[in-house]
Amino acid sequence: MTVWDRPEPPTRPAPLDRQRIVAAAVALADEGGLEAVSLRKVAARLDVGPMRLYGYISTKEELFDLMVDEVHAEILPDGRPGDWREALHGHAVRTRQAALRHEWLADLLGGRPSLGPNALAVTERTLAALDGLADLDTVTHAVQTVGAYTTGAIRREIAQLRAERATGLSELDWQRAYGPHVSRMLATGRYPTLARFVHDGREVTAEESFATGLEWVLDAVAARLDRPPA
Amino acid sequence: MTVWDRPEPPTRPAPLDRQRIVAAAVALADEGGLEAVSLRKVAARLDVGPMRLYGYISTKEELFDLMVDEVHAEILPDGRPGDWREALHGHAVRTRQAALRHEWLADLLGGRPSLGPNALAVTERTLAALDGLADLDTVTHAVQTVGAYTTGAIRREIAQLRAERATGLSELDWQRAYGPHVSRMLATGRYPTLARFVHDGREVTAEESFATGLEWVLDAVAARLDRPPA
DNA sequence: CTTGCGGCGAGACGGTGTATCGCAACAGTA
DNA sequence: TACTGTTGCGATACACCGTCTCGCCGCAAG
Numbered sequence: 001m002t003v004w005d006r007p008e009p010p011t012r013p014a015p016l017d018r019q020r021i022v023a024a025a026v027a028l029a030d031e032g033g034l035e036a037v038s039l040r041k042v043a044a045r046l047d048v049g050p051m052r053l054y055g056y057i058s059t060k061e062e063l064f065d066l067m068v069d070e071v072h073a074e075i076l077p078d079g080r081p082g083d084w085r086e087a088l089h090g091h092a093v094r095t096r097q098a099a100l101r102h103e104w105l106a107d108l109l110g111g112r113p114s115l116g117p118n119a120l121a122v123t124e125r126t127l128a129a130l131d132g133l134a135d136l137d138t139v140t141h142a143v144q145t146v147g148a149y150t151t152g153a154i155r156r157e158i159a160q161l162r163a164e165r166a167t168g169l170s171e172l173d174w175q176r177a178y179g180p181h182v183s184r185m186l187a188t189g190r191y192p193t194l195a196r197f198v199h200d201g202r203e204v205t206a207e208e209s210f211a212t213g214l215e216w217v218l219d220a221v222a223a224r225l226d227r228p229p230a
Numbered sequence: 231m232t233v234w235d236r237p238e239p240p241t242r243p244a245p246l247d248r249q250r251i252v253a254a255a256v257a258l259a260d261e262g263g264l265e266a267v268s269l270r271k272v273a274a275r276l277d278v279g280p281m282r283l284y285g286y287i288s289t290k291e292e293l294f295d296l297m298v299d300e301v302h303a304e305i306l307p308d309g310r311p312g313d314w315r316e317a318l319h320g321h322a323v324r325t326r327q328a329a330l331r332h333e334w335l336a337d338l339l340g341g342r343p344s345l346g347p348n349a350l351a352v353t354e355r356t357l358a359a360l361d362g363l364a365d366l367d368t369v370t371h372a373v374q375t376v377g378a379y380t381t382g383a384i385r386r387e388i389a390q391l392r393a394e395r396a397t398g399l400s401e402l403d404w405q406r407a408y409g410p411h412v413s414r415m416l417a418t419g420r421y422p423t424l425a426r427f428v429h430d431g432r433e434v435t436a437e438e439s440f441a442t443g444l445e446w447v448l449d450a451v452a453a454r455l456d457r458p459p460a
Numbered sequence: 461c462t463t464g465c466g467g468c469g470a471g472a473c474g475g476t477g478t479a480t481c482g483c484a485a486c487a488g489t490a
Numbered sequence: 491t492a493c494t495g496t497t498g499c500g501a502t503a504c505a506c507c508g509t510c511t512c513g514c515c516g517c518a519a520g
Binding site: 145155197 | 341343411
């Protein structure tokens with residue numbers, strides 16, 4: 001049997017890599033949500049046995065940590081730093097955009113401390129943009145407060161988005177119709193104020209709501225940065 | 231065989247109840263975290279087969295929804311309403327306290343829309359405290375902004391608390407020592423600002439951090455409530 | 461007493477994360 | 491070159507999960 005008759009050996013899959021593992025996991029999560037990520041499926045996508053992964057991660061939670069840090073690369077500011085407000089605003093907006101691209105991020109955000117290189121780099125850039133404008137404590141509080149708002153607002157937005165998708169209602173109808181359950185609850189008369197707000201309230205897009213709250217929080221930060229600490 | 235020889239029939243466990251199911255699930259979660267809650271274990275605690283639960287809930291997620299609403303009973307304001315700031319502040323603080331009592335709440339907060347009777351009642355009371363102080367949109371933004379901050383801050387606090395517990399470090403050492411990993415990362419010199427903040431920053435308790443950020447956000451709300459909408 | 465029905469729960473199913481361990485392939489040595 | 495020691499891979503196993511199916515048992519009606 002000549003060389004020509006023998007098929008080429010199957011191209012060995014590139015040797016494993018944390019990078020490749022995380023990329024596969026992110027792809028899986030983007031397609032089917034966090035619950036679609038199982039070590040077996042990640043391994044299958046890399047043509048590898050599940051146990052192979054344990055050389056690179058020692059637990060599924062670690063894989064999630066790596067995924068979160070991977071996405072933080074998308075959150076790093078693009079250009080050179082502007083003023084503090086632009087930095088905080090940009091960080092919040094880019095985090096939200098990343099969560100809209102990778103909805104599973106909302107499930108993980110704030111769930112564990114993010115100490116990966118990309119997350120630290122994001123923090124570094126943000127802190128640097130505020131450095132010197134006030135004492136360390138004030139700056140720390142500013143970053144943490146905006147971060148907390150961002151995390152919470154993103155979670156709510158994604159949660160609502162999923163609920164809308166599940167019921168098939170359009171986003172703008174949602175707050176008024178919200179399915180039979182809420183209608184019935186409001187009709188009991190036990191939540192008169194809430195009922196009035198739902199009935200009379202203007203429809204507000206999630207993006208507008210996020211932006212408005214963010215401006216408020218940034219204003220609060222501005223008030224503390226401008227004047228020396230109490 | 232006389233009556234006296236025959237044992238009394240075993241006291242039948244009280245017929246099932248959503249209340250009892252949720253109470254068992256909450257107890258399990260309080261003891262071992264959310265991951266310790268399985269339908270099988272909840273059922274076992276009620277001396278019942280797992281399938282029995284499906285008459286009362288149709289999915290595990292629904293059980294989680296019920297648990298969240300159960301805890302919202304602890305978040306309802308105790309007395310009669312005070313002013314708007316007290317209402318928002320109290321809501322945030324009570325939510326945090328509930329999360330410290332039931333750490334698993336941090337995993338669920340903001341994860342799905344909360345539409346249970348207790349959650350709606352909490353919202354009703356909060357909205358009522360702000361009603362009339364500004365147009366509906368402004369009031370809605372106020373409640374949502376404070377809510378988003380609260381969710382995010384609680385998640386971060388619980389996440390940090392768990393990480394501390396896992397490493398055995400004391401809370402105050404944490405920010406400086408944070409385990410070998412962060413020390414090494416900071417030593418690389420790639421995060422100079424962050425390193426300086428970690429090194430020079432005053433230790434701040436989680437409670438103080440939460441309270442400070444909350445005051446900032448409430449100040450921002452005050453600024454919008456006091457003057458008519460733009 | 462018989463019959464029909466309805467609901468309960470045992471068992472099954474397909475999946476999960478992870479521990480174990482036999483084997484095969486390789487490195488080093490005689 | 492032949493042998494041996496070691497290492498690391500991955501098949502197999504295990505305990506557990508959420509949920510579906512369906513046979514059986516107890517009760518109501520005739």
